Amino acid sequence: MPAEKRVKYILVTGGVISGVGKGIISSSLGVLLKNNGYKVTAIKIDPYLNIDAGTFSPYEHGEVFVLDDGGEVDLDLGNYERFLDIRLTRDNNITTGKMFKHVMEKERRGDYCGKTVQMIPHLTDAIVDWVERVAKIPVDGTNEQPDVCIIELGGTIGDIEGMTYLSAFERFQRPTLKNHLMNVHVSLILHPNATGEPKTKPMQNSVRHLRAAGLVPDLLICRSTEKLDPHLREKISRFGMMDLEQVVGVHDVSNIYKVPLLLQDQGVLEAIKHRLCLTEVCEDLKKDLKFNMTHWSHLSDLCDAFQQVVNIALVGKYVKIADAYASVNKALSHAAIHAKRKLKITYVDSELLENKPGFEEQSAAAWNMVKAADGIIVPGGFDIRGVEGMIKAAEYCRKNNVPYLGVCLGMQVAAVEFARNVLGIKGANSTEFNSELHEDQQIVIDMPEHNVEENGLGGTMRLGRRSTVFLTDDCILHRLYGAHTVEERHRHRYEVNPRVVPQMARKGFLFVGMGVDEQNTDIWNIKKRTDSSAELMQMADQAEIDLLHKIDDLCQRGGDGVTRPAVRMEMFEMKDHPYFVGAQFHPEYLSHPLTPSPPFFGLLLAATGQLTSYFSGSRSPALQVVAEEGSLLDGLQKSSSSTSGDLVGEMLDKLKINGNATPGTQRLASFH
Numbered sequence: 001m002p003a004e005k006r007v008k009y010i011l012v013t014g015g016v017i018s019g020v021g022k023g024i025i026s027s028s029l030g031v032l033l034k035n036n037g038y039k040v041t042a043i044k045i046d047p048y049l050n051i052d053a054g055t056f057s058p059y060e061h062g063e064v065f066v067l068d069d070g071g072e073v074d075l076d077l078g079n080y081e082r083f084l085d086i087r088l089t090r091d092n093n094i095t096t097g098k099m100f101k102h103v104m105e106k107e108r109r110g111d112y113c114g115k116t117v118q119m120i121p122h123l124t125d126a127i128v129d130w131v132e133r134v135a136k137i138p139v140d141g142t143n144e145q146p147d148v149c150i151i152e153l154g155g156t157i158g159d160i161e162g163m164t165y166l167s168a169f170e171r172f173q174r175p176t177l178k179n180h181l182m183n184v185h186v187s188l189i190l191h192p193n194a195t196g197e198p199k200t201k202p203m204q205n206s207v208r209h210l211r212a213a214g215l216v217p218d219l220l221i222c223r224s225t226e227k228l229d230p231h232l233r234e235k236i237s238r239f240g241m242m243d244l245e246q247v248v249g250v251h252d253v254s255n256i257y258k259v260p261l262l263l264q265d266q267g268v269l270e271a272i273k274h275r276l277c278l279t280e281v282c283e284d285l286k287k288d289l290k291f292n293m294t295h296w297s298h299l300s301d302l303c304d305a306f307q308q309v310v311n312i313a314l315v316g317k318y319v320k321i322a323d324a325y326a327s328v329n330k331a332l333s334h335a336a337i338h339a340k341r342k343l344k345i346t347y348v349d350s351e352l353l354e355n356k357p358g359f360e361e362q363s364a365a366a367w368n369m370v371k372a373a374d375g376i377i378v379p380g381g382f383d384i385r386g387v388e389g390m391i392k393a394a395e396y397c398r399k400n401n402v403p404y405l406g407v408c409l410g411m412q413v414a415a416v417e418f419a420r421n422v423l424g425i426k427g428a429n430s431t432e433f434n435s436e437l438h439e440d441q442q443i444v445i446d447m448p449e450h451n452v453e454e455n456g457l458g459g460t461m462r463l464g465r466r467s468t469v470f471l472t473d474d475c476i477l478h479r480l481y482g483a484h485t486v487e488e489r490h491r492h493r494y495e496v497n498p499r500v501v502p503q504m505a506r507k508g509f510l511f512v513g514m515g516v517d518e519q520n521t522d523i524w525n526i527k528k529r530t531d532s533s534a535e536l537m538q539m540a541d542q543a544e545i546d547l548l549h550k551i552d553d554l555c556q557r558g559g560d561g562v563t564r565p566a567v568r569m570e571m572f573e574m575k576d577h578p579y580f581v582g583a584q585f586h587p588e589y590l591s592h593p594l595t596p597s598p599p600f601f602g603l604l605l606a607a608t609g610q611l612t613s614y615f616s617g618s619r620s621p622a623l624q625v626v627a628e629e630g631s632l633l634d635g636l637q638k639s640s641s642s643t644s645g646d647l648v649g650e651m652l653d654k655l656k657i658n659g660n661a662t663p664g665t666q667r668l669a670s671f672h
Contacts (some may be wrong), residue, residue: 005145007041007135008276011169012152012217015187017205018225020184023076023248024151027083028260029184032269033148034084035260035293037281041139041146042080042092043131044073046154047161048096052090054461062323066093066589070464075326076152082592084258085291085617086139094130096161102126124168157209170214185210185217189232191223196197200223200236207240218549220247220270227251245271257300259592264293288438299593302337302515305583310341310608313373315393317386319347328379328407331591339597339604346373353389370396375403375579375607378410380491380586384433391417403579403602403606405599408492411572411582412444419443419511421588423500432494445497448648462490468513468570468585469540471546471554475579477511477571479615480598484540486513488585495584496569498555499529505551512547513571514540514554560599579606 010029012352014022030040050056053064054072065078081088103126105119115122135149155162172181187203204220210217220240224226228249237244248266250259263269264515272278286292312332317326329345336343352359370376376397378390390413395405398417406414412430419428430444431437439635469485470478478484501511538549554567574580583599591597604610 001097007132007146007181008278009131009135009169009172010148010150010182010184010272010276011215012150012184012186013157013166013210013217014153014155015185015210016190017188018154019154020156020186020188021250022152022154023079024256024259025184025186025221025263026076026150026228027079028263029268029272030080030084030150031149031260031296032264033295035271035289035291035296036269037285037289038147038278039140039142039144040084040148040150041135041137042077042088042150042152043134043151044076044080044092044154045075045094045165047096047159047165048154049100050095051097051101052093052095058318058324059321059389060366062321063326064491065327066463066586068465068489068490072156072463072491076154077325078327078330080150080564084140085592085594087141087209088139089134089137091130091134091137092139094127096164099123099126099130107262119164120167123164124171127165127168128171138386138660147314148157148272148276157206157213157313163213165214166210166215166657173214173216173252180278180457182218183210183215183218184221186221186223189222189228191225198232200232200239201647204239216395218246219271221246222249222415224249224251226481226493234272249493251255252617253298255303257303259295259298261297261300265302280562284504300335301482303333306342307341308338308341309344309348310375310604311373312346312375312377312603313346313348313370313393313609314377315350315353315370315390317350319349324346325379327586327588327591328377331597332377332604334593334596335600335604336590337593338601338607339610341604341608346454348376348393350386350393353392373402375405375603377407377603378413379588380408380410382409382493387413387433387549391420395421395494396578398574398580401578403603404581405579405603406582407588408586410582411584412494412496414580414582415504415509415572416443418504418507419500422509423503425500432496442574443500444494446494447624450485461493462568465489466515466568466585468515470513471540471550472512474547475510476573476579476602476611477512478598482598484600488583488587490585492584496572498567498569501555501569502548502552508575509572510547510575511551516572527584579603579611 010021010532014020014028026042031041034040046053052072053061053074058064061074063075063078064072065075065087065587066072067077067088068087071093071563073090073093073572077088077093080086100123102272103117103123106112106126110411112122120318131149131151136145137147138144153165155164169181171177185207187206190199190202192199207220209218219238220236220242222233222236228251233247233249234244235244237247240247243432245267248263250262250266253259253262273280286600314328315327316325332342333344340592344367348366352362354362370393376393379392387409390410394404394406394410394414394417396402400412416428416430419425425441427437427441428440428443429437432444440668445654466489467485467487472478473484496511505511537552539545568584570584572582579602581599581602587597587599592601602611605614
């Protein structure tokens, strides 16, 4: 029998400081490999004791990213999915808490046969076994095992939390496994203003710590603000006991999509293939690639190509740290590329919109930012702080015909505002913020899955990929999605109360998309729909029933095993408004540079006055805006590999959604 194909590993470690850019470097290494024909997967190791990222404050660790299976994971997994166009699972994120739990469960079952359970070898063995199992799982929509797994170790070399993981990977230094693991160390070159010259000593110390832990760096990625000078590169190679070719400079660039190109220009792909003894991909397979490094180069150029600015105000409660809204920021930037605009995001603290006494000057400045914006987005969040300011922002957009997108909490505050100021329900609110509300005031209510008293906060939300069905074709969101049923990722505990929805609909607040009630199964991607959900799907297909009657009927039906209807309010849009829409799910999680999230793309089109012209055509989103003014980037009109002479047009042709798309582009294709 032929020998089993083994996955090769690239371990990415970091030095000097956290946040040095390991996530982007890891993603960029994957881009080089995938766009040259290799199949790639990724694992992120977070050495903290939490089981997952679900209970983190955004100020503590940035955004919590959600996967198809409901895994609440580190935001770097979002980078992997967006860069590599893959779909990961919760097992692709390892935490120390998760590994301790795994080992302790084995110990309680007696799997260790009475042995004393120790960090080495039992925990280190469990780590390697976990990595080897997950690395074999296909993540690109095929059944083919990945060739390379990129493993990012969080934190910095020298942290006590990471020592166990370094010990686990030390076994790959054995001669028989030497060609199966490559170490890429990312470290920082400091530029103190006091000295006026770059300093490499912290980087040297991080390499020394790595060697002391038993690992030898095969590539040293030098992060710096400016391009790495040749003499400095030579100095680093001498003090780090490395060949000059092993020292790679990555300086600050105008957009993150240029990082893979920096690595490519310095021979990183060739270094990986040589170090891991990767089999060369045949030329025919390379020619069949739907997306290669030439296209990636055009994508990076497109990000800097536009001069006309669109200003989007992000009204939220975690605006002190941009990473708190990492996926929202990325989704806006993806949409801006396809809307041919240079994106400016203005962060507005929603608390300052509440006009509290003593903050008059700050409140006036915050409102000026809102009023200067071309469009407003209110993203997700938890707890009551800043909610009244979000409600005021929604009211401003509704009354002044300003494009508005509400995501999760942003949809809920729009519903509360409408109930207060249009339906006249005094004191209307969410039970999340006021548990003493009268029944008629409960516009947003807690969900059946939510049971904090019994289960705690972790993992009790409605999480992961769920189905949403449109009740009508005659709406903006349906035209943007181009599909009758869509699947998006969720992360919330509260929902709009179906009891008030018919009343809202008759005043123009139309829930055009409703979610089905899916029961959890042992296998996350096998969904079991309830009887009420099956009725929803059937009714949604009946074109002879108008929208208001569908809403009335569905919101009055009983659910299965709960005291409220099974349907979930997933998407709304305001009648007779240029663009006032909301989604209970998080569309930003599935946004991709080549397939922007439809609600975000609609916001950018509305904010730039292109929505009507887009709907007047019949092309896919990106191709329509291209058609309005021709090529997106005249400077890229070359004839080297395109019969039309427009390489940008060739690249954008790949934005067409079809049945053969890779996982990142299958959000729409799967439901045509």
